[in-house]
């Protein structure tokens with residue numbers, strides 16, 4: 001349930017892959033920890049114990065949503081930190097204990113928090129990086145993947161769901177291939193866009209590390225977690241008081257961790273119902289856009305896709321101009337990946353990897369649905385989209401590429 005404040009603004013919010021409104025129940029759960037229960041969870045007194053218990057309860061709720069035990073959940077400040085800890089933590093340990101396994105494999109379509117970390121590891125720790133290509137639907141090429149895993153592959157990181165196009169990778173299969181070829185390789189998956197959208201079970205996926213983030217599932221910003229399979233070791237990247245079993249020093253962000261736990265509890269209960277309802281709206285919207293807006297093209301796999309992602313390219317349109325016009329009409333969505341939009345605007349590396357032309361890349365927008373969205377909101381959005389695209393095409397004297 002959303003708060004009145006988040007509902008009362010008249011925005012149609014279709015940017016839920018960037019961030020989500022916080023649930024009212026989540027805020028209620030957090031409030032005591034923002035007001036009276038302010039103790040440091042490391043303190044021995046009662047207020048400290050209350051905070052400690054809040055974190056423990058949250059750990060249990062997170063573990064239930066991803067199917068692991070509580071000792072395998074390590075809280076962080078969010079998805080970016082989880083990804084950094086997973087990859088840099090692994091690389092540091094490999095450098096110390098097994099320097100010959102200095103190859104890292106990632107897909108070409110990872111989030112920048114993976115790609116930038118990898119680039120740093122490559123430079124600072126002298127690792128070699130293998131990039132796995134994706135096909136035109138955004139799916140990893142399994143044969144190429146199999147070929148590239150060797151006994152020197154120390155770490156593999158493939159995202160479960162892509163943030164721009166919503167494609168779901170066959171992680172279970174990829175992890176199986178990887179472990180078959182090299183038992184010792186560590187398999188990490190960035191599941192930040194998968195959490196709460198599709199069922200997640202780390203044991204079934206048979207992976208070693210998995211990153212998740214609170215603010216993508218109607219929880220607060222400032223909390224995330226890394227699942228670390230029992231028996232898998234990492235080196236810390238933050239040093240200090242030794243919190244999180246000595247792996248992530250720093251006083252815990254108790255209110256956000258508690259809110260994250262509540263958001264996971266709600267997601268556990270409502271995942272199936274929310275998934276089915278949003279999928280229906282997604283299919284409806286995709287069909288309408290394809291049928292009613294000429295020269296439009298859905299990006300990413302039609303079938304292997306999370307229910308909340310709609311990514312389209314419109315010929316003869318600049319996605320940023322379209323976004324601004326929609327924003328003037330109180331409709332919020334994004335072009336490509338919102339998380340990297342404070343970098344100088346660069347063409348989406350994901351759409352590029354899929355082989356899209358420069359025009360199709362710049363003409364793309366992403367609508368990402370949340371459980372609060374309704375079919376009526378999508379109807380309003382599509383009507384506006386049609387109007388604006390038609391105006392812009394007239395203005396640009398657009399002639400389709402097929403003409």
Ligand SMILES: Cc1ncc(COP(=O)(O)O)c(C=O)c1O
Nearest residue numbers: 078079080111113163192213339
């Ligand atoms: C796939 C993916 N990985 C990582 C991140 C970074 O997560 P956070 O914003 O919690 O740092 C994002 C954010 O959008 C994401 O979509």
